[in-house]
Amino acid sequence: MDFQLSNEQKDIQSAAREFAEKEFPEVGPDCDANNEFPEDVWRKAGELGFVGSTIPEEHGGPGLGFLDQALILEQFWRVDPGVAQALINCSFGSELLWWFGTDEQKEKYLPAVAESRKKMGMATTEPEAGSDVSNVSTRAEKDGSDYVINGNKVMIGNATIADFVLVLCVTNPEAGGHKKWSFLIVETDTPGYDATHAEKMGTRAADLGDIFFSDCRVPEGRLLGGKEGQGFYQLMRFFDHSRAYVAAHGLGLAQGAMEQAVKHVKKRVAFGQPLAAFQDVQFTIAVMDTKIETARNLIYKACWNLDQGTVNKRLVAMAKWYGARIGVEVVDEALQLHGGYGYLKDYPIERFYRDAKVIEIYEGTKAVEKMIIAREVLGRY
């Protein structure tokens, strides 16, 4: 058993840390206040291989592993969750393209994503289909050599700023099993694609919006992989990988929140001594650190397994649930240790607190992750 990161992984980790510490603090607060996408940071991140990090080298990406991706995200979220989310959104769903896309689709879209020339998004959620993906009803009807899309997606990352979006649609309503759905690659300048911005509580540097398809005509060459009926299975495979590194959002956020709390309790004096001298404060920090280290082990293990070619659904679901949970718990305690100052906009912990909650909601809510774990433990009964 070897718990050491390789030298290459340590280099990736420190490069990500250095990049985030240099680039994020200057733009983070304004991007949050103004709901503004950090365009320059995104371009620089693409040049350094921090966007679409798992895209293979033959498709213009750095070809890193899932653990590498988690290491990068952990460092990014540690410094600024909003900017981090804005960057990761731009390659969200790219695995679907390199796993399942046709050669032409890979060539057209992947290098552009990896080099920060194009922003992408992935749209599955609808007003009546969130956790219950099998309720997705956006319809893509074949008409000659095109698909005509009608329907409505909600809460989609990059909806108003993406160049293209992978959209889960019903292509065959009569099909049995889970073969009703397919992904279509929709370029956002296609007539019939409309998006409106959605205001949110945290991670405000990242765009979010609703998409409306009205007779949106897409050539059949944009059917992901060129074969109908695969969308649901493709999405489940994606979640079984992406959730392992999305868990690192919670991990990085918790680490960053704890570091802010540590700094504050060493400086702030009450009853004649620094807060750090009180045992209750020390124990709070000890519990935070233990939760963080436990999550780190779980997340790295889940990602490491994926890099070995093993999809362990139970571990991935645990990592996502626990990483998100401790993100919320640790930032809550970290803000508490700041007292009233933590509630003021002057301190970054206020923003971290708002940024945390969504990790327990997107990419599978905590209930969905527990359903997967329980199913794996209980089996059929």
Ligand SMILES: Cc1cc2nc3c(=O)[nH]c(=O)nc-3n(C[C@H](O)[C@H](O)[C@H](O)COP(=O)(O)OP(=O)(O)OC[C@H]3O[C@@H](n4cnc5c(N)ncnc54)[C@H](O)[C@@H]3O)c2cc1C
């Ligand atoms: C900031 C943000 C970014 C997002 N980005 C994207 C994106 O890029 N693309 C995209 O497609 N979607 C995106 N989403 C949508 C997100 O994936 C959904 O919000 C999520 O899947 C939950 O769906 P829902 O909101 O419809 O909640 P629901 O499914 O209605 O769930 C509501 C509550 O009920 C619980 N629940 C549901 N079913 C069960 C059950 N069987 N047993 C017990 N509890 C249950 C859930 O855990 C949850 O707590 C984003 C959302 C947010 C907030």
